[in-house]
Amino acid sequence: MSDSQPFAYLVTIAFGDREAPILATVVYLSEQTGEDAKSVAEALVTNAANSSTQRPCFQWATLKGQDNKTFSTEELAMLISAAGQGKIGVARVTPVKLN
Structure with a gap:
């Protein structure tokens, strides 16, 4: 892993019920420019369970649901587990500039 500045993306994810999924956003750090929904998925x-010292990684502490909802530790653990099993969809990947 290099010590270069990571590329940051705001990722919108969908999970839960397929008919009425929960939407949330999380920051994803990568060493690659031009990440898209497929590569992030x-x-x-x-x-999914990487610590923040590794890249690529998801900064789960930044996870926010609809109406700025925060998730409990238990909900976050279930979400990360579901992510590792491919049970979460990536809806949008937006590059973010770090200052």
Whole structure:
């Protein structure tokens, strides 16, 4: 892993009931520029539980649901587990500039 500045993305994810999914956003840090929904979805399955010292990684502390809802530790653990099993969809990936 390099010590270069990571590329940050705001990722919108969908999970839960397929008919009425819960939407949430989370920050994703990558060493790659030009991440898209497919590449982030693949990383979600393989790197969901990564710690913040590794890249690529999801900054789960930044996870926010609809209406700025925060998730409990138990809900977050279930969400990360579901992500590792590919049970979460990636709806949108938006590059974010870090200052």
